Amino acid sequence: MANNSQDRALRERAAQVIPGGMYGHQSTALMPDGFPQFFTKAEGTRITDADGNQYIDYMCAYGPNLMGYHHPDIARAISAQQTSIDAATGPSPLIVDLAEAMVGMISHADWAMFCKNGGDATMMALMIARAYRGKRKVLVAKNAYHGAMPWNTPRPGGVLPEDRAHLIYFDYNDTQALEDAANEAGNDLAGIFAAPFRHDTFTDQSMPDREYAQAARRIADEYDALLVVDDVRAGFRMCRDCSWETVGVRPDLSAWGKVLGNGQPISALLGNDRAREAATKIFVTGSYWFAAVPMAAALETMRLIRETDYLEHMTVIGQSFRKGLAEQAVSNGFGLRQTGPVTLPMVLFEDDPDFRIGYGFCQAALKRGVYLSPYHNMFMNAAMTRSDIALTLEATGAAFEDIKRSRASLKPSAALTALIDA
Ligand SMILES: Cc1ncc(COP(=O)(O)O)c(C=O)c1O
Known part of the structure; x- marks a missing residue:
């Protein structure tokens, strides 16, 4: 697990002065364990958390990052x-x-x-x-x-x-x-x-x-x-x-x-x-x-x-992301549903009613420097390059292998289960 001591310390302070520790769509309460809550830098296609861990960011601030952070x-x-x-x-x-x-x-x-x-x-x-x-x-x-x-x-x-x-x-x-x-x-x-x-x-x-x-x-x-x-x-x-x-x-x-x-x-x-x-x-x-x-x-x-050709570029990049994930899913024995426009990728697993496979997958990708969402559509940005996609697919390839190995022991998220039950 990546170092997260700063993030933990910030969460403890936040719990004292921010109701619930965080609120709204950027609260990580529903994200898989280990997802950082706090970030100190965003540049191009990357975000860096409070502990200095860097990720290729497929959430793009939940949309705003279109041309690359700090274009x-x-x-x-x-x-x-x-x-x-x-x-x-x-x-x-x-x-x-x-x-x-x-x-x-x-x-x-x-x-x-x-x-x-x-x-x-x-x-x-x-x-x-x-x-x-x-x-x-x-x-x-x-x-x-x-x-x-x-x-x-x-x-x-x-x-x-x-x-x-x-x-x-x-x-x-x-x-x-x-x-x-x-x-x-x-x-x-x-x-x-x-x-x-x-x-x-x-x-x-x-x-x-x-x-x-x-x-x-x-x-x-x-x-x-x-x-x-x-x-x-x-x-x-x-x-x-x-x-x-x-x-x-x-x-x-x-x-x-x-x-x-x-x-x-x-x-x-x-x-x-x-x-x-x-x-x-x-x-x-x-x-x-x-x-x-x-x-x-x-x-x-x-x-x-x-x-610029930002849209055509994002479309091509989005297609290669989608194709790469689809191939990896098949070769690891998982069914994947990828829906919506390729510039706003939504990736859900078959036979995953409580999202435990999706959560395990995103957690494993995060450990390898790729920030994905298991339940929300994601966002491509125009700063993404072919080499970003290659790095992403390297991480997701390893993430598929991880969840293939650990499939039987994956657990549903308690926070998500509570939300669904409510
Ligand atoms: C379709 C749609 N409409 C409205 C909003 C609200 O936008 P904001 O969060 O900037 O108030 C959002 C935010 O995600 C959205 O996705």
Whole structure:
């Protein structure tokens, strides 16, 4: 086991001053034993934990790292902007530049508003959908994550039934279920939320059926409601436009975050002219929403998205990762399910209902310097090279052999079992 004395000491201190020792999606409470909680460095494709152990990082900060941590062009744009203005009494001209850049790139968009986190953008989408015609009901796919606000957070603590009183749930990719949900909402239908693909935690991912995506558009039109694509997670890892361009559907609103500033805190809600007036009716803001440094980072990230082959490169690299894992699984006698886009890999084991094989595998890969998730989709970044993939596959090859040897003694995670039972 790698040295983890600093991590343990930090966890002990954190337990005194941070509720539960850590919270939210970056808590390692659900990760396999041995996953570090604290990191001191992130550079390119690598993260280094508090004890100096380095990993090839397939979580990419849960999405934001698109071009590589500290991409030199983006780092330069950040440093240059820091010398003039960041958060101040009014926004800088960059907010107009960035709105123009996004409207120029995203086909459905006529306007942009900026905020900090993906949850801000999805909350604004919800409010604008309701402000649009003063209607209340919003359709959301079961188990779809759109942020940690009371209307959608996946855990029940602190949430009232009233927070979700006007949400109607349907099964992703099920056109009939979507029609039925719209019927139930009737004249009160304000909006439909759509994830670009089904990217729920713990389960196989599924790409959107064209028919389903087009039905979502048609139903929104029929009911004079707004269609929202939540591109916070998948944005710019499926295409250089809103992800539902891949199925020929243009939403009224799209929510963006994560990759937008390549790690700088910025997110966005984009909309079309149909939703413009409703967007002027809601009051939303935040002390840091207008800060210029993250906007400078976002402008530079947009430029790299437009001008480089980052997406094609990530796709090729993602394919070789997927192919390599698939071959290793077969040669070691494991069934593997790899679903969703190759730029957002999801790797689950067959015959692994309590995830003990997946946990054992990720633990064994971590020991060899590769940071994978056993239950969440992962993220490719454009700094990944063929040699990173070769190093990764060396580690995963050895990890497969480890779990083949220890298969009979692998144990389910107590924390995960408790969560599933709850
Ligand atoms: C699809 C989706 N929407 C919204 C969010 C919320 O984004 P944030 O955590 O930046 O608030 C996330 C975060 O993972 C997400 O994946």
